[in-house]
Amino acid sequence: MHSDDVIWDTLGNRQFCSYKITTKTQNFCRNEYNLTGLCNRSSCPLANSQYATVREEKGRCYLYMKTIERAAFPRRLWERVLLSKNYEKALEEIDENLIYWPRFIRHKCKQRFTKITQYLIRIRKLTLKRQRKLVPLRRKIERREKRREEKALIAAQLDNAIEKELLERLKQDTYGDIYNFPIHAFDKALQQQEAESESESDAEKEEEEDEEDMDKREFVEAEDSDLSDFEDMDKLETSSEEEQEEEEEVEKKASRSKAKGKTPLKGPARRKRPYIEIEYEKETEPATKTKAA
Amino acid sequence: MGDNWLGCGVQQVLITSAKSTKMWVITSGAPQEHLRRPKLAPPKAIPKTIENQRVYDETTVDLNDEEVAFDEATDEFAPYFNRQTVPKILITTSDRPRGRTVRFCEQLSTVIPNSHVYYRRGLALKRIIPQCIARDFTDLIVINEDRKIPNGLVLSHLPDGPTAHFRMSSVRLRKEIKRKGKEPTEHTPEVILNNFTTRLGHPVGRMLACLFPHSPQFIGRQVATFHNQRDYIFFRFHRYIFKSEKKVGIQELGPRFTLKLRSLQKGTFDSKFGEYEWIHKRREMDTSRRKFHL
Numbered sequence: 001m002h003s004d005d006v007i008w009d010t011l012g013n014r015q016f017c018s019y020k021i022t023t024k025t026q027n028f029c030r031n032e033y034n035l036t037g038l039c040n041r042s043s044c045p046l047a048n049s050q051y052a053t054v055r056e057e058k059g060r061c062y063l064y065m066k067t068i069e070r071a072a073f074p075r076r077l078w079e080r081v082l083l084s085k086n087y088e089k090a091l092e093e094i095d096e097n098l099i100y101w102p103r104f105i106r107h108k109c110k111q112r113f114t115k116i117t118q119y120l121i122r123i124r125k126l127t128l129k130r131q132r133k134l135v136p137l138r139r140k141i142e143r144r145e146k147r148r149e150e151k152a153l154i155a156a157q158l159d160n161a162i163e164k165e166l167l168e169r170l171k172q173d174t175y176g177d178i179y180n181f182p183i184h185a186f187d188k189a190l191q192q193q194e195a196e197s198e199s200e201s202d203a204e205k206e207e208e209e210d211e212e213d214m215d216k217r218e219f220v221e222a223e224d225s226d227l228s229d230f231e232d233m234d235k236l237e238t239s240s241e242e243e244q245e246e247e248e249e250v251e252k253k254a255s256r257s258k259a260k261g262k263t264p265l266k267g268p269a270r271r272k273r274p275y276i277e278i279e280y281e282k283e284t285e286p287a288t289k290t291k292a293a
Numbered sequence: 294m295g296d297n298w299l300g301c302g303v304q305q306v307l308i309t310s311a312k313s314t315k316m317w318v319i320t321s322g323a324p325q326e327h328l329r330r331p332k333l334a335p336p337k338a339i340p341k342t343i344e345n346q347r348v349y350d351e352t353t354v355d356l357n358d359e360e361v362a363f364d365e366a367t368d369e370f371a372p373y374f375n376r377q378t379v380p381k382i383l384i385t386t387s388d389r390p391r392g393r394t395v396r397f398c399e400q401l402s403t404v405i406p407n408s409h410v411y412y413r414r415g416l417a418l419k420r421i422i423p424q425c426i427a428r429d430f431t432d433l434i435v436i437n438e439d440r441k442i443p444n445g446l447v448l449s450h451l452p453d454g455p456t457a458h459f460r461m462s463s464v465r466l467r468k469e470i471k472r473k474g475k476e477p478t479e480h481t482p483e484v485i486l487n488n489f490t491t492r493l494g495h496p497v498g499r500m501l502a503c504l505f506p507h508s509p510q511f512i513g514r515q516v517a518t519f520h521n522q523r524d525y526i527f528f529r530f531h532r533y534i535f536k537s538e539k540k541v542g543i544q545e546l547g548p549r550f551t552l553k554l555r556s557l558q559k560g561t562f563d564s565k566f567g568e569y570e571w572i573h574k575r576r577e578m579d580t581s582r583r584k585f586h587l
Contacts, residue, residue, distance in 0.1 A: 129415070129417075130415075130417055132388075141575070145462075145553070146462070148523065148525070149462060149463065149525050149551055149553075151523075152522040152523040152524075152525045152527075153522070153525075153527065153551075155342065155343065155344065155522055155523065156520055156522035156527060158518070158520055158527060158529055159543060161487055161518075161520060162485060162516065162518050162520075162529070162531060162533075162543055163533075163541050163543060165485050165487070165518075166485075166516065166533055166535075166541050166543075167538075167539065167541055169483075170535060170538065170541075175511050176511075178511055178512075179535050179538075
């Protein structure tokens with residue numbers, strides 16, 4: 001027994017113990033057979049030749065005991081007793097095995113056993129609930145998907161597609177009478193007449209017209225910004241000379257736009273692009289302008 | 294420049310350098326007559342795009358096909374399209390949603406009319422589903438979250454409907470959208486579904502359409518778009534206004550996100566025992582750049 005004191009004196013207090021962890025407030029013991037986990041004279045498994053712990057393995061709890069008689073045989077040092085699964089029975093078994101042992105060790109063993117059973121219960125409960133499954137991401141694939149998405153977005157041309165679809169629906173009268181576009185009905189009637197009157201011989205001309213329309217449309221879309229500058233420039237140039245004419249044109253446009261929709265325009269927030277309408281009108285009206293000039 | 298003196302369409306081009314020594318360089322290719330005579334320019338070629346070059350999918354749905362029409366009349370969405378059921382949607386998340394996901398759920402519920410957001414406090418989906426069916430919900434949306442951003446969407450049509458699992462990316466909340474308008478109103482929006490052509494894409498499109506009530510209120514002038522391009526489904530929410538009969542202006546409100554279908558399952562959500570109608574298998578399906586499934 002006196003060698004315990006010597007061991008504690010050297011390891012515990014003065015010299016190095018490899019199981020000891022010092023923190024600001026407390027010292028811990030990393031030894032797996034330690035009963036409390038703290039580095040104390042009464043809890044150190046090295047410095048006590050009569051010692052007991054409770055440890056669990058694969059969900060079953062065991063009581064480990066160490067006595068002085070076996071101190072010379074390290075292989076047989078720790079004696080292991082399987083504890084019953086029943087909580088009360090196991091406590092009785094601990095009491096049985098540790099009869100006549102110091103009170104401290106008995107008490108701490110039971111406390112440790114209680115804690116272990118509690119966390120085993122919690123483990124079993126959690127495994128029944130839904131588990132969060134971690135799926136590893138693969139970097140290359142994520143990058144590839146991201147790039148493909150970006151390219152698909154560009155190819156989709158969402159705004160155009162949505163606008164086209166909405167105009168289609170307008171043409172097919174899904175909106176009924178909400179929007180009064182009289183010119184639209186007139187155009188439709190015109191188109192129908194044209195389709196009836198023209199025969200296959202005019203198919204080529206129609207194709208050409210379509211191509212021209214396509215070209216016109218391409219032309220328009222590509223040079224949006226240029227035209228906007230152009231029209232501003234026009235306004236600046238002709239402002240001094242042809243103010244009256246411009247005002248008339250603007251008034252005409254305003255009146256037309258008011259007549260076209262019962263729904264009010266919502267001001268600058270609505271205009272995403274410069275008015276292409278002006279461009280169309282110029283194509284038909286340059287004669288008048290030049291005449292006026 | 295000599296015409297074809299080699300007799301095989303190879304042209305010689307004269308290059309004059311600064312030191313005025315003349316070099317002859319042979320360029321191969323068609324004789325460049327159009328440089329001299331612009332009227333005979335070759336017709337402009339149609340540029341090849343991935344959509345043009347797409348591998349033809351045998352399962353492309355022809356809308357006039359009788360079989361398809363019959364299928365549509367008898368599948369799980371028929372009650373919706375016959376206007377027998379009104380959509381009622383439950384939006385929920387995975388456990389412990391973080392700020393972004395929560396806000397996204399709220400905005401999604403403003404976009405989809407008649408939808409309710411409930412937080413999941415550790416409840417199992419299998420137990421939620423019978424309760425939802427009992428309370429007349431028609432659809433269930435679960436938004437999965439990873440590291441505080443939503444990254445997955447499970448859409449389940451409730452009375453025994455198919456379950457689609459999507460991967461969600463580029464989620465933009467309302468405040469991150471530039472030039473956005475005011476908040477979406479309570480009017481039911483219109484729905485636009487673009488490019489859902491194949492046998493797989495068609496039911497997916499119908500499932501997405503089932504989220505919205507059947508008759509849109511045109512007074513609201515709102516439109517929700519699901520646009521499929523190269524297997525990515527882009528969702529946008531706009532308000533439109535017709536400026537003339539040929540021009541319409543659109544203004545984006547509402548959240549936007551992209552979806553990519555990962556799996557389609559018959560029946561409601563059941564990861565272990567459900568029968569999968571389609572799963573995205575990377576090794577088999579991602580081999581060609583021009584093959585798409587939706």
